[in-house]
Amino acid sequence: MEETGIVAPRAARTLRRTRIQEEKEEQILSAALDVFSQHGFRGTTIDQIAEVAGMSKPNLLYYFRTKEAIHRALIDRVLQTWLDPLRAFDAEGDPEQEIRSYIRRKLEMARDFPRESRLFANEILQGAPHIEDELKGPLKALVDEKAEVIRTWARAGKIAKCDPYHLIFSIWSTTQHYADFDVQVRAVLGQDQAGEGRFDDAARHLEQLFLNGLAVKRKA
């Protein structure tokens, strides 16, 4: 019946959102982000979310009627902001600077919103049952558009010829790796890298990698 992710409380007659509604829904979504991003949709229980959110299960279900509704609300919200950096990709800008800042922005998101990244990763890993249409529609359209920009740069000789789609995949995977595989990254780097310094190192490394590669040889 309901189509929206965020569902009005059952008893609600009005369409306006109360202060309490605002607060509680925020609590729930934050708690759900914690749990969903770690255990995936099926591995998450409503009781778990309710406990993290600090409320009883029926109370939680007063705001979101089903587990799916919570999940969809989260996914919608994340999808909306997740592609902003790519949207910011400017065809008129300087290629080097555009790529550099795209990498930096994606890396900042991995650092500042790791739960969102993992939620997305979990969804894709499970075969994207809830967002297949989003991927094939809006996402593909956006990537197609930006791929054309990159291709133009390459044709103009501003960057080396390359497959723009796989280039985008490479930027996505390398940056999101620091959110999704954080545990592994920490384990390998050891605790000397306890702080956030690894993100600066990663930024330097990725900028060099994408702009210069390993410089083993040159075509020209």
Place this chain on the structure above:
Amino acid sequence: MEETGIVAPRAARTLRRTRIQEEKEEQILSAALDVFSQHGFRGTTIDQIAEVAGMSKPNLLYYFRTKEAIHRALIDRVLQTWLDPLRAFDAEGDPEQEIRSYIRRKLEMARDFPRESRLFANEILQGAPHIEDELKGPLKALVDEKAEVIRTWARAGKIAKCDPYHLIFSIWSTTQHYADFDVQVRAVLGQDQAGEGRFDDAARHLEQLFLNGLAVKRKA
């Protein structure tokens, strides 16, 4: 009581494995790989595995006493082979060729063993509760060793100076992306890329990326 992942059937008095044991355990592990890699540990039910394996739940539990035992057996097996390509990294070899074939090997694994890759990704996403020690011990040791090799190459001027750890992360993430994020990759590329051609494109792209970067500018 039991420490091993693969548990001998309860009634077994002998230590030898029967032909049936061999077959059934293989069926179970393959089915479990399907389900675990898609839904993670907590999202997977024994009934599900049993159904995919084509046997009853009690029958399955005759071969593996608990859900955890199945999962551990799988993880152990995957961990063992997953790092083989990195182990093959040869300090004496030609840097360009070593990196090239490492990328190719990892990409082949993403193509041929996507379930294994996703199982691993799921485990890491969930905070690596079952393999933290493996990561901090054997994995870190191996990476430390190979990082030193890369550093030596850089010092000898054979490749550009770079952070070897983040270089390895980059290779891992870009290659595994084609297994873990397969749905997204397919969605973005469209069905024209229905076959396995995307792996060849990816190989070409990644070789160029890592060896030449985008060649926007040169240090020298």
Place this chain on the structure above:
DNA sequence: TGTAATGTTTACCAATCGGTCAAATTCTCG
């Protein structure tokens, strides 16, 4: 202040969860 709408809790439900058990069946090997 009163009252209707909003919010919360306790008790509960059917279905599914991981796992057990004993009986029934099939296999192996002398």
Place this chain on the structure above:
DNA sequence: CGAGAATTTGACCGATTGGTAAACATTACA
């Protein structure tokens, strides 16, 4: 074949699952 081991099954268990019903408490607002 026959006997003992190995395998398979159905019936079952307590705990947990997603979700509901209704009584109760609180809030907003006329």
